[in-house]
Amino acid sequence: MKCELRDNTITAEGDAVSELYDRGFYGRVKDGRLELALVEGAYLLYRKKIEIFSNGESVDFKTFFEIASKRITDFELGYIVFKDMRERGYYTKMSPIGFRLYPRGGHPGKTAAHIFVYLISERSRLPLQRMIQELNRAENARKRLILAIVDEESDITFYELKTSVMAGGDSKPDEIETPAEAGLIGDRTIVWDPEMADFLHSTYFFGKKLDEFRLQLSLVESGYLLARKWIEIEGMGLEAFDRYAAEIDPGYVLKYSAYSDLRDSGHVVKTGFKFGTHFRVYKKFRTDTHSEYLVHAVSSDHAFSLPELSRAVRIANSVHKRMIFGYPNCDRGRVGYIEIAWIRL
Amino acid sequence: MKCELRDNTITAEGDAVSELYDRGFYGRVKDGRLELALVEGAYLLYRKKIEIFSNGESVDFKTFFEIASKRITDFELGYIVFKDMRERGYYTKMSPIGFRLYPRGGHPGKTAAHIFVYLISERSRLPLQRMIQELNRAENARKRLILAIVDEESDITFYELKTSVMAGGDSKPDEIETPAEAGLIGDRTIVWDPEMADFLHSTYFFGKKLDEFRLQLSLVESGYLLARKWIEIEGMGLEAFDRYAAEIDPGYVLKYSAYSDLRDSGHVVKTGFKFGTHFRVYKKFRTDTHSEYLVHAVSSDHAFSLPELSRAVRIANSVHKRMIFGYPNCDRGRVGYIEIAWIRL
Numbered sequence: 001m002k003c004e005l006r007d008n009t010i011t012a013e014g015d016a017v018s019e020l021y022d023r024g025f026y027g028r029v030k031d032g033r034l035e036l037a038l039v040e041g042a043y044l045l046y047r048k049k050i051e052i053f054s055n056g057e058s059v060d061f062k063t064f065f066e067i068a069s070k071r072i073t074d075f076e077l078g079y080i081v082f083k084d085m086r087e088r089g090y091y092t093k094m095s096p097i098g099f100r101l102y103p104r105g106g107h108p109g110k111t112a113a114h115i116f117v118y119l120i121s122e123r124s125r126l127p128l129q130r131m132i133q134e135l136n137r138a139e140n141a142r143k144r145l146i147l148a149i150v151d152e153e154s155d156i157t158f159y160e161l162k163t164s165v166m167a168g169g170d171s172k173p174d175e176i177e178t179p180a181e182a183g184l185i186g187d188r189t190i191v192w193d194p195e196m197a198d199f200l201h202s203t204y205f206f207g208k209k210l211d212e213f214r215l216q217l218s219l220v221e222s223g224y225l226l227a228r229k230w231i232e233i234e235g236m237g238l239e240a241f242d243r244y245a246a247e248i249d250p251g252y253v254l255k256y257s258a259y260s261d262l263r264d265s266g267h268v269v270k271t272g273f274k275f276g277t278h279f280r281v282y283k284k285f286r287t288d289t290h291s292e293y294l295v296h297a298v299s300s301d302h303a304f305s306l307p308e309l310s311r312a313v314r315i316a317n318s319v320h321k322r323m324i325f326g327y328p329n330c331d332r333g334r335v336g337y338i339e340i341a342w343i344r345l
Numbered sequence: 346m347k348c349e350l351r352d353n354t355i356t357a358e359g360d361a362v363s364e365l366y367d368r369g370f371y372g373r374v375k376d377g378r379l380e381l382a383l384v385e386g387a388y389l390l391y392r393k394k395i396e397i398f399s400n401g402e403s404v405d406f407k408t409f410f411e412i413a414s415k416r417i418t419d420f421e422l423g424y425i426v427f428k429d430m431r432e433r434g435y436y437t438k439m440s441p442i443g444f445r446l447y448p449r450g451g452h453p454g455k456t457a458a459h460i461f462v463y464l465i466s467e468r469s470r471l472p473l474q475r476m477i478q479e480l481n482r483a484e485n486a487r488k489r490l491i492l493a494i495v496d497e498e499s500d501i502t503f504y505e506l507k508t509s510v511m512a513g514g515d516s517k518p519d520e521i522e523t524p525a526e527a528g529l530i531g532d533r534t535i536v537w538d539p540e541m542a543d544f545l546h547s548t549y550f551f552g553k554k555l556d557e558f559r560l561q562l563s564l565v566e567s568g569y570l571l572a573r574k575w576i577e578i579e580g581m582g583l584e585a586f587d588r589y590a591a592e593i594d595p596g597y598v599l600k601y602s603a604y605s606d607l608r609d610s611g612h613v614v615k616t617g618f619k620f621g622t623h624f625r626v627y628k629k630f631r632t633d634t635h636s637e638y639l640v641h642a643v644s645s646d647h648a649f650s651l652p653e654l655s656r657a658v659r660i661a662n663s664v665h666k667r668m669i670f671g672y673p674n675c676d677r678g679r680v681g682y683i684e685i686a687w688i689r690l
Contacts, residue, residue: 152616183411248468
């Protein structure tokens, strides 16, 4: 079947609509003619379903690939992902961010696309705000949003993005009557009172026992308990403590906002150092349970590097936890959460 | 037993040498008296083995801990690690970087210390050069070097450091007669010749098949094959390619040095994107084998953040691979490697 390349479109007349669109759901029909995107054209050329002519001359795959990659940004990435999805039995439509994907067994005209695929190179950065924007768009349209990341060796990794509501933990802190005395030692505090040390640790899993009498608290734990008036530090009010903590740890304020939000909603929140994230989080805490989430706090102007994202999701996956990024959400006054999960398509 | 705190030392007379040194291997003997480090003193005070007097007055644990943490940098970290090791049955001696550790069942006077423990807070940065220096020191003394990282919640993570020789891979590239033609498409190249595409992929696992006829190569693969004259790119010499690659990927030169060194020694080297590292590396490559190493290239002035180190080691561990950092080693003209492995003490 003969097709004509003009600018960024391939057009075909005659049988094209019935052969390629009606049967294969390639391209889109306009004024009775079929228009193919260059990615679709390259695939049909490879499959020997079409011939492509430019200025009256037939172009081979190599020439077409070179032309197309000059005209379309990330053309080769689009081709890799399109080919992969097609060959695994999915129908797709082109979209501004990549593709709309139809459920297995479904196709245009029969079913609605159920997934928005966001195509991106491992070399790109993905700003958090862009992520939020695309998530809103997808969720408003009741679609799933999936990142398709093409690495430098043309392998594709798929991640699903979801907004997450972190609520319903079962360890909501109550009020207590008298604050316990704590002392600041370097970058941690020590609760000296044995009874209070034990209560904080065994009931809410705050801190780590220094020995059977004393409890060590991290900076965020200390700040949180200070704000709730569960502890007091001699000669140091909350504001002075916050300044002190931010001097020791420049990320303190950011980490604290996620920490306090999660504690307030009844989660037990511990360091995620062993996993290379800020926190591991328990929704229902028992001493014999594992944490369900890894939470990493990022600033609202954060731009993810994709290897960084890959590392975080990979670790969470390998320890059967869910990877959550928390960010200051000024609209709602608290913290927003996005879950990112590795999936097989 | 009464002890006296003066400056950064605790001294004890009388029975101290026979009770604490001969039986428990605490401190060191000087002029017939026992000198304890503050960390040892705090531990013996907690165990109620000694009383500590300062200016004639007895000091309790809390007071002593506060005094000591003001006098000794990272005193509380030292205490946490010392207590942990003692209570798990290890004898230690203080050292400039932390502790010397005796094998289980061994002790000073009977056996030599076999491990140098490098004590560090998760908030610190660990410069590569410092790591190399301590590794040399330990290896010259035929000791193992172990990092003891204390996280913000006072948990301790132990990593063993080793210099690593990456040699003996079984896929050493031969010479070939005629370079294959490759085309540059964005940030990868395509080998258009079907035979050569197949040879490169199936014999050496270069690149990824675009389809049954064509092979895609990453930037480092392209640069390597270009340097070996296995491929040629129309209108672009090696130098121009290197400039082009470094413009697309600012880390290209660094990654390339590790990549080419590993390929030259017969390893098969593929992207480690899915693991968040630069490379995964096969020593003996068969299509059904898994890679044995994850290799990440760092510059010679790199300073590791410890969460970064923790992430890398954790991932490698979870997929049963060995985590290796490669760095430009100007002394020896090639690339140096350090293996970092999570261990239980």
